[in-house]
Each structure stands twice: as C-alpha cells, then as structure tokens.
Amino acid sequence: MPQPLRVIYSAFRLAMLHWIADPQWVIPNVIAPFVFTFVALTLFKQATGPFGLYAVLGGGMMGMWGNTLYASGFAISFEKWQGTLEEVVATPANLLHVITGRSVSNALLGLTNMIAILVIAAMVFRVPLGVANPVLFGISMVLTLLSVSALGLIFASSFVLTRSAQVLTNGLEFPIYVVSGSMFPIALLPFWLHPASFILGPTWGIDAIRIAAGQESASLQFWLNIIGPEKTFLAFWLDVSVMLLITLAYLVIAAYLFKMVETKSRRDGSLEHA
Amino acid sequence: MLISLFSEDTEARRAQTMTAKVNTTRGSASEKAVVAEHLNKLFKVTKGTLRRTKSQVVALKDVSFEVDYGELFGLVGPNGAGKTTTIKILTTMLIPTSGRATVLGYDVQKEVTRVRERIGIVLGGERGLYTRVSALDNLRYFADLYGVPVNVRNSRIKELLQFMGLWDRAKDRVETYSKGMKQRLHLARGLINDPQIIFLDEPTIGLDPEIARDTRDLIRKLVEKGKTVLLTTHYMFEADQLCQRVAVIRNGEIVALDTPSGLKKYVMDTSVVEVEGFGITENEVAKFKEVAGVLAVSADLSENKQVLKIQTPKGSEIISDVQQILKNSRIYDLKIKEPTLEDAYLRLVEGSVKEGSAR
Amino acid sequence: MNLLSPFRIFLSSAVFSFRAQFNWLYPPMWLTMKLAMTLSQMAFFVFVGQFLLATGNARPDIIAYIAIGNAIMAMSWNTVFAVVNITGDDKWGGTLTLLLATPAPRLPLFIGRAMLHVFDGMLSVAISFVFAVFLFGVNFGSTNALALLVVVFLTAFTMAGFGLLIGGFSFYFRDPMVFANIFTFILLIFCGVNFPIQALPQPLQYISYIFPLTYGIDAGRKAIGGATLIDISPLLGQMLIVGFISIILGYIFFQSFERAARKTGRIEAV
Numbered sequence: 001m002p003q004p005l006r007v008i009y010s011a012f013r014l015a016m017l018h019w020i021a022d023p024q025w026v027i028p029n030v031i032a033p034f035v036f037t038f039v040a041l042t043l044f045k046q047a048t049g050p051f052g053l054y055a056v057l058g059g060g061m062m063g064m065w066g067n068t069l070y071a072s073g074f075a076i077s078f079e080k081w082q083g084t085l086e087e088v089v090a091t092p093a094n095l096l097h098v099i100t101g102r103s104v105s106n107a108l109l110g111l112t113n114m115i116a117i118l119v120i121a122a123m124v125f126r127v128p129l130g131v132a133n134p135v136l137f138g139i140s141m142v143l144t145l146l147s148v149s150a151l152g153l154i155f156a157s158s159f160v161l162t163r164s165a166q167v168l169t170n171g172l173e174f175p176i177y178v179v180s181g182s183m184f185p186i187a188l189l190p191f192w193l194h195p196a197s198f199i200l201g202p203t204w205g206i207d208a209i210r211i212a213a214g215q216e217s218a219s220l221q222f223w224l225n226i227i228g229p230e231k232t233f234l235a236f237w238l239d240v241s242v243m244l245l246i247t248l249a250y251l252v253i254a255a256y257l258f259k260m261v262e263t264k265s266r267r268d269g270s271l272e273h274a
Numbered sequence: 275m276l277i278s279l280f281s282e283d284t285e286a287r288r289a290q291t292m293t294a295k296v297n298t299t300r301g302s303a304s305e306k307a308v309v310a311e312h313l314n315k316l317f318k319v320t321k322g323t324l325r326r327t328k329s330q331v332v333a334l335k336d337v338s339f340e341v342d343y344g345e346l347f348g349l350v351g352p353n354g355a356g357k358t359t360t361i362k363i364l365t366t367m368l369i370p371t372s373g374r375a376t377v378l379g380y381d382v383q384k385e386v387t388r389v390r391e392r393i394g395i396v397l398g399g400e401r402g403l404y405t406r407v408s409a410l411d412n413l414r415y416f417a418d419l420y421g422v423p424v425n426v427r428n429s430r431i432k433e434l435l436q437f438m439g440l441w442d443r444a445k446d447r448v449e450t451y452s453k454g455m456k457q458r459l460h461l462a463r464g465l466i467n468d469p470q471i472i473f474l475d476e477p478t479i480g481l482d483p484e485i486a487r488d489t490r491d492l493i494r495k496l497v498e499k500g501k502t503v504l505l506t507t508h509y510m511f512e513a514d515q516l517c518q519r520v521a522v523i524r525n526g527e528i529v530a531l532d533t534p535s536g537l538k539k540y541v542m543d544t545s546v547v548e549v550e551g552f553g554i555t556e557n558e559v560a561k562f563k564e565v566a567g568v569l570a571v572s573a574d575l576s577e578n579k580q581v582l583k584i585q586t587p588k589g590s591e592i593i594s595d596v597q598q599i600l601k602n603s604r605i606y607d608l609k610i611k612e613p614t615l616e617d618a619y620l621r622l623v624e625g626s627v628k629e630g631s632a633r
Numbered sequence: 634m635n636l637l638s639p640f641r642i643f644l645s646s647a648v649f650s651f652r653a654q655f656n657w658l659y660p661p662m663w664l665t666m667k668l669a670m671t672l673s674q675m676a677f678f679v680f681v682g683q684f685l686l687a688t689g690n691a692r693p694d695i696i697a698y699i700a701i702g703n704a705i706m707a708m709s710w711n712t713v714f715a716v717v718n719i720t721g722d723d724k725w726g727g728t729l730t731l732l733l734a735t736p737a738p739r740l741p742l743f744i745g746r747a748m749l750h751v752f753d754g755m756l757s758v759a760i761s762f763v764f765a766v767f768l769f770g771v772n773f774g775s776t777n778a779l780a781l782l783v784v785v786f787l788t789a790f791t792m793a794g795f796g797l798l799i800g801g802f803s804f805y806f807r808d809p810m811v812f813a814n815i816f817t818f819i820l821l822i823f824c825g826v827n828f829p830i831q832a833l834p835q836p837l838q839y840i841s842y843i844f845p846l847t848y849g850i851d852a853g854r855k856a857i858g859g860a861t862l863i864d865i866s867p868l869l870g871q872m873l874i875v876g877f878i879s880i881i882l883g884y885i886f887f888q889s890f891e892r893a894a895r896k897t898g899r900i901e902a903v
Contacts, residue, residue, distance in 0.1 A: 003421050010418035014404065014411065021406040021447070028814040035818040039827050040681055047690035083401025086367045087463075091419040092390040098419070171666035174673035183677070184684040267369045269317055269362075 007093045011101025019109060029070040030113040032173060033062035037117050040183050041125045052127030054215060058182035059121075060114025061206045064148050065176055067110035068103070072152030073169040075102045076160045076261070086271045089262060096153070096258040103152040107145045132214025136236055140212050144205030147243050150250035151201060157257035161264065182206060201246040208239035306376075307471055307502040308341035308364060313373035315359055315526075333359045334370070335526040341504055346497045348517030349506040352623055356526040357506035358397075361473050364504070365395045378470055391420070394469035396477060398460045405449035409440055409459050412448060413466060420467035434462040437492075454485045461489065472496060474505040478512060490516060510616035520615075524623045537618045544569055544621075546611045547584045547592050553603035554580040561599050567592070570621060579606075585617060670710065671761045672768075675703040678827050679769050697771045698854075702826035704761035705853045706846065708754030708789045709817050715750045716796030717803060717813035747793040754789040773857060780856035780865060787869055788849030791876025795845055798879040801886030825850050845879070848872035 001009075019026065037059025044051035076099065079085035088098060121127040131137045159168055177183070179196045186197045197203045210216070211232060223235035265271045315334040320327065334356045341347040349357050362368035364375055366386050374381060380388040404412050413431045422430065435441040438458040448456065457480070464472055477493070478486035493516060497503055507513055513520050514534045522530040522537070530537060559573045562584060570585040586592050590610060597605075682699045685691035765771040803812040820826065823837070824846040830838050841847045849872055852865040862869075 001424075006418055006421070010415055014407065014415050017407045017411055018404070024808055024811050027811050031814050031818045035821050036677065039678065039821055042822075042828055042832050043681060043685060044690075045832070047685055047688065049688065049690075051690075082404060083399070084404060086362070086397070087395065087402055087416070088419065090365055090367050090390055090395055091416065092387045092421060093419040171669045174670055174677060178673050178676050178680065184680045188680050188683050188687070263369070266367060269368055271367055 004094065004097045007097040008101040008104070011098045012105045013101075015102040015105035019105070026067070026109060026113075029067040030063050030110065030116075032177075033059055033066045033113060034117060036062060036177065036183065038120070041121060041127070045125065050128075050215060052121060052125060053129065053131075053213060054210075055183065056118055056121045056127055056129070057206065057209055057213060057215070059117040060111075061144070061180070061182045061202065061209070062177050063113030063117060064107055064110035064145065065180065065182075065202065066173060067113065068106050068148045068152040069155060069173055069176065070169055071106035071109070072099075072103050072149075073155045073159045075099050075106075075152075075156040080272070083272070085265075089266070089271055094258075095262055096255055099153060099156050099258070100149070103149040103156065104146075106152060107149040110148070111141075111145065131212060133212045136212035137209065140205060140208040140236070140240065143240060143243060144202055144209060147201035147205055147247040147250070150247045150254065153254035154250055154257060157254060157261045160261050161257070176200070179203075180206065199246065201243045201250065204239045204243035204246065208236050208243065211236045211239065306340045307343045307345065308339075308347075308375070308377055308504060310337055310339050310360070310364065310375045311373055313337040313360070313363060313375060314371045315356075315363065315368065316371045332526055334363075337373070337523070337526070337528055339521050339528060339531055341502060343502055344497065344500055345502055346493070346516055346518050347502075347504045348513040348520040349504065349523060350508060350510065350513050350520055350619060351506075351523035352508060355523045355623075357523060358475055359526075360523070361395075361397075361475050361504070361506060365393060365473050366390055367395075391467070392470050394464040394467065394472040396460050396464035396472065396474045398457050398475060398477060398479065400453065400456065403448050403456060403459060403463075406447060408445045409435065409448055409451070409462075410444045412459065413463060416463050417466050422467055430466065430468075431462075434465055438462050454481050457481055457489075458485070461492070469501070471502040471504070474503065476507055477505060478507070478509065510614065510619050514615040522619060522622045529622050530618075534615050537622075538615055540618050540621070544585045544587050544617075545589050546614075546617050547586065547589075547596070548607075548609045548611060549582040549584070549596055549600070549605060550607040551580055551582075551600060551603050551605040552578070554582065554600060555603075558599050558603070562595070565592075565595050565599075568595075572620065583617075585621065667757060668760065671704075671707045671757055672764050674707070675700055675761060675764055675769070678703055682827075696769055697765075699827050700765040700769045700771045701854055701857060702824075702850055704765050705758055705785070705788065705850045706820060706824065706826045707757040707761045708785075709792060709820050709846065711750045711754035711757055712747075712789055712792040713796040713799060713820070714813045714817045715753070716747050716793055717800040717809055717816070747797060750796075751786075751789045751793050754792070755785055758785050758789070775859035776857045777859055777861055780860060780862045781853065783862060784849060784852045784856050784865065784869065787872060787876075788845060788853070791845035791849070791872050791879070794876045794880035794883065797883035798886070799883075801883040801890065804886065804890045820844060820846055823847065843875065845872045845876045848875070 037055055040055040040058070041052065044055050076085065079088060089095060118129060122129055155169075155172075162168065179186075179189070179193060180200050180203045181189070181197055186194060186203065189197065223238050224231065227234055227238075313334050314336060315332075317331045317333055319329050319331055337356070337360060349360060351357050359368065363370050364377055364382060366382050366389055369383060374383065376382065377389045378392055380392075382389050404415070410431065413434065414427070417427045417431060432441065435444050438461060440455060440458055440462070443451070443455070448459065451459065457477070461477070464474070474493070478489050481489065490512065493503055493505065505516070517534065519531065519533050520537060521528050530540070532540075554573070554575065556573075556575065559571060559575070559582065562568055562571045562582070567588045568584055568586045572583045574581045584592060584596075593608070596608065678699045679696055682691065682695045686693065686695060762773070766773055799812055799816045800809065803809040806812065823830065823833070823841045824844050825841065826846075830841045830847065833841070848868045852860075852868040852872070855865050855868075
C-alpha cells in the first residue's frame, strides 16, 4: 500500500476507535440535524406530495454536514488537547493525510445519522422510502460523502489558524444548513446568497441525490432548460461533475492551508498548546 | 526472520542494515550526528483579553554544539532554560528564529522529512498519548505514520512492549496506566521506527527509582548498539552516570560544554562543606553568604532537619565560621566533600560565571 | 458588607461568569456568533415555512408564527445551554472541588451565575425580534410592549432555572455538554416553536408542559397580538410554578451531588 493511503487508513482507524470509546460525542454533532428534520417532518405532515422523503434526504445531508463540521473542525484541536499534535507532526507522515483519515471517518458517522433519521421517519411518520434509481442514489451518496470530507479538511486547517475554533464551529452550523438548501429549494433564498450555495460542493450533491431519488430538485429545471427535456440522467451527471470539480478545488485549498498551518505552528510553538 | 532491536545476533543486524536502507543513510554534512549552529529562538507572547499586550521571550540565544555518532550527549539546565526548546528544534517540531541545525547530516528546516524518518523522540509526560485507546493501538498508529514495514510492525510492537514490561497490559486503555507505565510507553514509541538517533527529554522524571534505573540501563544499551542519544535532564547524577559530554544551558545560553570530569574540575578549587543540624534558621543561612570566601550556600530547611551546603575554597578553615554562626543550633554532622557535577552545575547556573572565564 | 453576604456572592459570581465567557472569546467574535446563530436558526425554519407556503400547503400566518416562536426560543442558548455548560466547565476545569470547599452559600452563588445569562438571553430575543420585523416582515403593530417585556424576562428567568436543573443532574454524568445539547434542541420539538404542540402525538404533548418555554412562547404570541398582562397572567403563573420547581430540584441535585462527592471523594471524573 502506498504510504499516503496507509496513513489515511491508519488515521481513519484511530478515529473510529475513538468514536467507539466515546459514542456519546456523536450526539452534539448530529442532534441539530435530527431535531430539524423532526420539525420539518411535522410541518410537512400537513402537505400533499413526497415531502416526507424530501425532509429525510435533507436531514441526512444535514447529518453528514453537522458531524463533519464539528468533528473535523476540532480534529486538530483534539490533537492539541491530547498533546499528540507535536508527536504526529514530527513523523514523516503528511499532516494532511492524517486529518483526511479522520475526516472520512466523520463523514461516515454522519451517514449513520441519516440512517437513524430514515428509521424514525419510516416508523413514526410513516414516510415511504422508495427511490427511483438505487444505483445512482448510492453513487451520489458516496460522492457527496467525499465532498463533505474534503470540506471538513478546510475547516480543520482554517480553524487552527484562527483563535476561536469553537466559535466558528458553533456559528457556522446553522448558516450552512440554510445555505446548502437541504430542507428547501435554494431558489427561495435571496439572490445574493446563491453564490454561497453554489460554491458548496454538497449543495450539488444533495441535488444529485434528489434526482436519483426521483424527486424534484432545484437544479433539475435549470439543467433541463439547457440540455433539453427528459434528460434527467444527464442532469444527474452534470450535478455530480460540478460537485467533483468543487471537491478537487477543496483538496487543493486544503493542501495549501495545511502546509501553512504546520509551518505557522512550528514557528510560533503552538503545536503544543492552543 | 524476526529482526530484533535488542538482538545480539550480528547476522540479523547486518541483514537489518541492508534491508532498512532508509534508516542507515546519512546526509551530506554527515561527520557529526547533530550540528547546531547559532540557534536563536524568540517567542511572541500576548496577554490579556480586551487589552492585548505583546512581548517577546528569548528562549534560545546563540546555541551551538555538536554531537558525535554513537555518543551519549547530555543537555542540563534548570526548568525553562531552553532544553526542551532545543530538542524541539532538532526534532523539527519548532522552527528557529535564526541559525541552522543538521541531524544525521540533514538540515532540520530544509530536509524535514528525511530527518523525521530517522529520529526517535521521547518527550514523555502525561500527555502525548491517545488515552482512550490501548497501548497497542497507539503504537500501531505511530508505526503506520513512520512507515515501519508492515511485515515487521507487529513483531516489533510486541518486542518493545515486552521489553518495557507492558505486554500483559497492551490491550488496556492508556488512561488506566500509571505515570511510570505511560513513560515506558513513550519510550517504546520513541523506538518504534528503529531510529539512528534518539532524543529524550527528561526521560526519568517522575519515575520510581527502580524503573528509572532500568530506563538508564536501556539508554546505555542503546548507545552500546551504536545509536546516538541526546538527552536532557536536571538530575546531575544521571548526567554524570550516563553522558560522555554535557552541555549546561541557562537562560537560553550554553554556559559550559565538557565531559563530566572536565566540568567538575571547574569547581575543583572549592570544596563543599555539608552541615547537618537542627535549629538552623534562614537568618543564619544568610549570614553565611556574607562570610568572606564563601562562594555559594544552598540550604534545605525542613522541620526536623536542616542541611546546608557551603561552597568555599577555604576548606576546613570554614569550620570556625560554622561554629560561630551556628552557636545557637545543634550540629549533628559536618562533612567536607569533593565537588560533584551538581556543585559545578549550581555554580554555573546560579553564579555569574561562564566556562572559560578565569577561576 | 459581610463577606459572605448572599448579595455580594451573587454579584461576584455574575461578574466571574462574564469574564469566564470572554476569556476564550473576542467580544466581536461573540457578537458575530450570536447574530449568525439567531438569524440562521430563524431563517432555516422560516424558509421551510416559505416552501410550504409556495407549494400551497400552509396558511399565510405561518411565517409570523415560526419567526416569533424562534425569536423567543433564541434565549435558550444563553439560558439552558450556557448555564449547563458553566457547571460543566467547573467540573472539567477542576475548579469545582475548590468551589465546593468554600463556605459560600450555594444558592446565591449559582443564581448569580445564571443572571448574566438571563440578560444575555433577553438580548438575543430582542435581536431576533429585529430580524423578524426587518427581514421577514412580521407585523408587531398591535404589540403590548409591557406585556411582552414581562413575558420575555420571566421566560428567560425560568429557563435559566431549567438550565440549573439540567446542569444539576448532568453532574452525575461524564459529559454535561451532551445534555446541554439534547435539552436545548428538543425545545424545538416540544415548545410550540414552529408548530402548535397539538401537532405532536398525544402522549408527547404532556412533555411540553414541563418546559417553561412552552408557556412563554404562547404568552409571547398573545402579547404581540395585543393581549394585556392580565390576559396572559394565568400562563405566566403556570410558567413561574414550573420555573421554581426546576430551581428547587436543581438545587437539590447540586446539594446531593456535593454530599455524594464528599463521601466518595470523587468529583472531577464522576
């Protein structure tokens, strides 16, 4: 196995071991999405149409977000509290790879939140959970997961560069749920917020997921106007491509930020204490 | 074939040397294991919440020294002198403000990865380990980060844990470990990549005497195997016992660098008069400082017993001063001793002298 | 003034809370976070409401309903969450042992700490009302200002008491932060913030009545609709009863925790 992959896997494994040791810490990370979805489902109960599934998918998306934001935001801070950041930096492994492993485990755990939401929705709200195209659905889920992980890397590095990681993490959670259009079409948002929605890879991801589920999605009409009607399949892949491009950009930015984080921390001795 | 770090089998060692290329190559400037040249380190410190004040702390000032291959080198000094800062610079955890350093011939700023591959670091302490997982998982993680070949990884981990006496608790969470066990785990981790040079920061601090002694034996054994070791300590007897050469650092500057006996010669002109008594007060200790010919006085005043150490060239002539000043106290014992490394250290660190200045 | 006088302790613990909060937080950062969180929480649910409205699935007054509910709920971050965390911080910070070793009477101490958060909570509500009016077009034209002020103050106060209750019982667990999160967020489900509690399944509705916020939001909506203090006094009365029960229970929990800790000698890592 090439070394970077080995490092990513090992960091992933360590992160999972930590989750198993303290499973209760998933709760703060996913409670907001869980509760927001519950509220949305209650509100949507009075509506006619496949709103139930809409809410469930949105909630799952938010679950992935929430966990990534919190856990990745604190990824580097966690190492500082344990006192292990110095030791990890002093290894020949690239810090970016180390945190990537952790970030992937976070996104994966966010996925379990989605499953919990799905189960509650099906049992309590009797939401029918059929999706139009299961294969495309699966693909879009996995790719969105990767996009969210990549964004987590940017959070992990930039939160270390600023003094108040905790403030940012708390403060960013709700805005992201609003801007990413998880629970309502972004068309409802004021126009000046739209750019913010579009640079978020997962916005495209949730869109692709909805198309695969056979739902109405925000971008569907937009794509179909360009490529012609009935080409839902193509619209799906267009969404996915945009998301992948954005994810690539995230990785490049993250790599740069990590280098900066490491050099700065080594220069001012902040590897040891916050 | 099991490749052991501690094996006497020279065949195995030769095979290890051949297969583990990474660990035995050296960089260009490779005559010395460690070269530190004019290292300076300044830290910016900000205080306050609403009104922030900035200031600068000088951690290291023009620190230069060299360490030979296979040497056991000591860096001693009081807390806050700059020992840990020096180690962190040499192990790439910290970037110096100016100056350069090479480890195994590789520059610590320009060839960072090569340095990191080949060194072992033991900072020790209560932190620095993942306490919510087991010792085995900790070592496995770091083995992966260091790129320890997968075929030797598990056997090496087992060997290290067995040697450190932690094997039967290997699967327990590190948070259940005692301080001594954690320190031993730190040591195991420091050796996980079979490094050519090992940096130890106060390796025996807080350990029970037997474990501390075993640790020192281990350090000696590592050097016997051809490794280079740089350790910091503030136990003088430890530096005296183990190190071939010792650098004394005070307030970020190196004030002396010599073999232990070389440093002791430095206080050869003085004897240390040790007085053990009862009823000795601080007042009386202060009076000693005013006696002509007394270079330094240190006192350990506890309830039941007080011990004074007086450094003076006067030797037995001081006895009359002792009797005079302590006439109201009881003297149980009085010894005149040969100066030790600790005395030399105290003089260097508390006094205002540097090595090389006239005695 | 007697050194141990309740008032002095009350005052100094409020100031301490204030300083403690700012220790890790720049004031501008704190303000930004406050604004961002209150606005985006409201925005999230308002837009869900808009979605329903646009698809013909809701009545037009849904926006005002949601906005006001979230505005009043906004204080929960300062009251419940912050109060639980203060006690959590103490435990983790290791200062709890020292604190319990002092002879200071407990009640003024803890109430002092909570008061700062009550006023902070009221500030959050005020900011949220501003957002509701200027961003989401909610009409405050017929508001009975005095009634609304009283409602907001009493709700914040009783919710702080509720925070003390949760804080008290979370002492027994390892991570008070987890409790803080759970009990603040579930308010969104049970207190009539985004939908009337009648929308919940019958058995769950009973749970709504243990939260002071349920009464507060109801009274708040009425006050904004023009109701007088007299009209809403039954609701306020019920809220105060629930609030005082919480404070007393919280106090009992603290005392029993202190006694248990003294017996077993373990505070820090219960």
